[in-house]
Amino acid sequence: MATKSIKAEYLKGLWDENPVFRQLLGMCPTLAVTGTVITGIAMSLATAFVLILSSLVVASVKKLIPSQVRIASYIVVIASFVTIADQVLKAYFYPISEALGPYVPLIVVNCIILGRQEAFSSKNSVGRSFIDALGMSSGFILALLLLSSIREILGAGTFLGYQVMGPWFTPWIIMILPAGAFITLGILLGVALLIESKTKGS
Amino acid sequence: MELIAIFISAVLVQNFVLYYFLGICPFLGVSKKIDSAVSMGLAVTFVMTITAIVSWLINNLILIPYDLAFLQIVSFILVIASLVQLVEMFIRKISPPLYQALGIYLPLITTNCAIMGLALIAALNEYAFLETVVFGFGSGMGFTLAIVLMAGIREQLDLADVPEPLKGAGIALIVAGIMALAFNGFIGMLS
Amino acid sequence: MNLSTRMILVLTSVGLISGGFLAGVATLTKEKIALNVQAEIEEAIQEVVDDAEVNTVLHEEENLVIYQETGKEGMIAGYAVQATGVGFQDKITLMFGLDPALEKITGLTIIDQKETPGLGAKIEDWDAFLKFWENRNASGPLSLRKPPVSDIKKLPPDEVNTITAATISSQKVLDIVNSSLERARKLLQQGKGETKEQDGNEKH
Numbered sequence: 001m002a003t004k005s006i007k008a009e010y011l012k013g014l015w016d017e018n019p020v021f022r023q024l025l026g027m028c029p030t031l032a033v034t035g036t037v038i039t040g041i042a043m044s045l046a047t048a049f050v051l052i053l054s055s056l057v058v059a060s061v062k063k064l065i066p067s068q069v070r071i072a073s074y075i076v077v078i079a080s081f082v083t084i085a086d087q088v089l090k091a092y093f094y095p096i097s098e099a100l101g102p103y104v105p106l107i108v109v110n111c112i113i114l115g116r117q118e119a120f121s122s123k124n125s126v127g128r129s130f131i132d133a134l135g136m137s138s139g140f141i142l143a144l145l146l147l148s149s150i151r152e153i154l155g156a157g158t159f160l161g162y163q164v165m166g167p168w169f170t171p172w173i174i175m176i177l178p179a180g181a182f183i184t185l186g187i188l189l190g191v192a193l194l195i196e197s198k199t200k201g202s
Numbered sequence: 203m204e205l206i207a208i209f210i211s212a213v214l215v216q217n218f219v220l221y222y223f224l225g226i227c228p229f230l231g232v233s234k235k236i237d238s239a240v241s242m243g244l245a246v247t248f249v250m251t252i253t254a255i256v257s258w259l260i261n262n263l264i265l266i267p268y269d270l271a272f273l274q275i276v277s278f279i280l281v282i283a284s285l286v287q288l289v290e291m292f293i294r295k296i297s298p299p300l301y302q303a304l305g306i307y308l309p310l311i312t313t314n315c316a317i318m319g320l321a322l323i324a325a326l327n328e329y330a331f332l333e334t335v336v337f338g339f340g341s342g343m344g345f346t347l348a349i350v351l352m353a354g355i356r357e358q359l360d361l362a363d364v365p366e367p368l369k370g371a372g373i374a375l376i377v378a379g380i381m382a383l384a385f386n387g388f389i390g391m392l393s
Numbered sequence: 394m395n396l397s398t399r400m401i402l403v404l405t406s407v408g409l410i411s412g413g414f415l416a417g418v419a420t421l422t423k424e425k426i427a428l429n430v431q432a433e434i435e436e437a438i439q440e441v442v443d444d445a446e447v448n449t450v451l452h453e454e455e456n457l458v459i460y461q462e463t464g465k466e467g468m469i470a471g472y473a474v475q476a477t478g479v480g481f482q483d484k485i486t487l488m489f490g491l492d493p494a495l496e497k498i499t500g501l502t503i504i505d506q507k508e509t510p511g512l513g514a515k516i517e518d519w520d521a522f523l524k525f526w527e528n529r530n531a532s533g534p535l536s537l538r539k540p541p542v543s544d545i546k547k548l549p550p551d552e553v554n555t556i557t558a559a560t561i562s563s564q565k566v567l568d569i570v571n572s573s574l575e576r577a578r579k580l581l582q583q584g585k586g587e588t589k590e591q592d593g594n595e596k597h
Contacts (some may be wrong), residue, residue: 027226037311080411091425173511179382186375272419
């Protein structure tokens with residue numbers, strides 16, 4: 001199999017192998033914290049932090065770790081970075097930490113991260129793993145940004161807290177509720193598949 | 203009674219899947235047939251109850267007294283990973299047919315956010331021992347309820363005419379959304 | 394070395410390195426986090442009691458904390474009561490202020506709530522609800538005014554506004570305030586009685 005160019009390695013995370021819309025990973029945080037754009041961005045950035053650093057570490061030490069204990073080791077590495085992210089948020093971004101609640105620690109079970117270590121970082125160079133993580137993170141950030149924008153604009157009439165819908169608009173409260181998250185994501189998935197089939201000429 | 207309130211809350215009012223968004227991966231992946239849904243649900247409930255117990259013990263006997271609260275995330279996930287391994291070995295020994303039935307679902311439980319979420323939320327709410335156990339069992343039951351309901355609906359959906367792009371995960375999520383709306387009706391039950 | 398030894402060695406090192414790293418981060422952030430939690434409480438107190446400079450915890454029990462606020466000259470500026478109770482969806486934590494004579498409620502603010510977004514959650518920032526808690530009677534239980542009035546002067550001092558479409562959450566807030574107000578009044582009056590008797594050699 002030909003190795004991808006660096007550019008392709010990065011871009012695949014944005015669409016072809018977008019972690020949320022194509023791989024269907026990391027759904028829990030995607031649904032839980034996308035009620036507002038600010039929490040969506042914060043969560044995806046925190047996840048990116050953990051993903052990129054974990055990939056770097058795993059790719060650097062992959063030769064030292066016996067195969068039988070690799071999953072356990074990856075878990076410890078990931079959990080440590082998640083803890084660091086959680087602590088830093090609580091210390092320096094308290095209101096956002098409160099808004100995200102228990103979902104920051106839950107980054108540790110975000111299938112995207114462990115999945116990437118197993119599928120990529122453990123088998124590729126540090127440089128490539130970094131690009132891969134960067135791509136996946138970007139895809140994740142975009143996905144959460146899209147979902148949270150839809151939910152906040154339609155659900156509260158605001159974007160990042162600023163009114164964007166005029167007084168003629170009655171917010172669709174369902175968008176902020178769990179139901180809205182599920183339905184919006186379902187529709188977005190359908191749209192993604194539709195675009196995919198149209199462009200690839202199914 | 204506080205314990206009953208916690209149980210009902212975990213199953214209906216604050217259902218782990220439909221309110222907390224935990225356990226979505228297995229919820230989408232394993233809810234196609236009622237049988238597998240029931241098996242997954244029971245396996246998850248079992249692991250959740252034990253995790254509730256063990257995480258409470260670790261948190262309250264080791265982490266908090268020695269000021270090691272920051273090790274919560276690392277210790278919880280390691281406990282869960284080990285527990286799942288143990289449960290898998292245990293089921294394999296005492297009931298091979300059950301092991302066959304659950305198959306690949308067992309290892310999947312490790313990354314099931316529901317289990318980790320359970321440990322974290324119980325710790326966050328500072329539940330006492332018995333409360334944590336009831337919460338663990340209740341959340342597992344809530345998860346099972348959601349996943350079995352979903353499987354029932356999806357078995358019917360298979361026979362319906364779903365637009366191509368929505369087939370699979372898309373329609374499942376939309377159905378989940380409608381279920382979440384329905385469960386909203388349980389809010390205020392415990393006041 | 395054989396595989397088992399290597400496995401154990403690797404796992405232990407990974408564990409120790411992460412543990413050490415995390416301990417370091419924890420020490421760096423611990424104080425800041427504690428300060429953040431405290432800041433939240435103090436901000437709430439500032440909102441409900443005027444001229445609060447110094448803050449002392451008078452009494453603490455499950456779901457209830459009473460703070461005494463002293464002003465610039467050392468006089469008591471009022472009391473702040475932090476109470477937690479059951480809301481519609483989940484627990485609600487709020488803070489209300491009392492004047493030094495325990496006759497009036499000086500304000501109310503919501504510290505934590507998980508009510509229905511867009512509906513019950515309005516208790517946290519709906520001015521027509523929150524602002525209208527000022528100058529309420531603290532001598533007895535309050536009741537809800539439905540439909541809400543727009544002019545605070547028209548609201549009898551033993552009533553508070555309801556939020557339309559969030560009547561249940563409004564009721565929950567009221568219930569929490571009523572019960573904790575009664576408890577706080579009892580405790581504070583007890584305390585005042587004691588101070589009067591033990592003038593000079595008191596310590597509580």
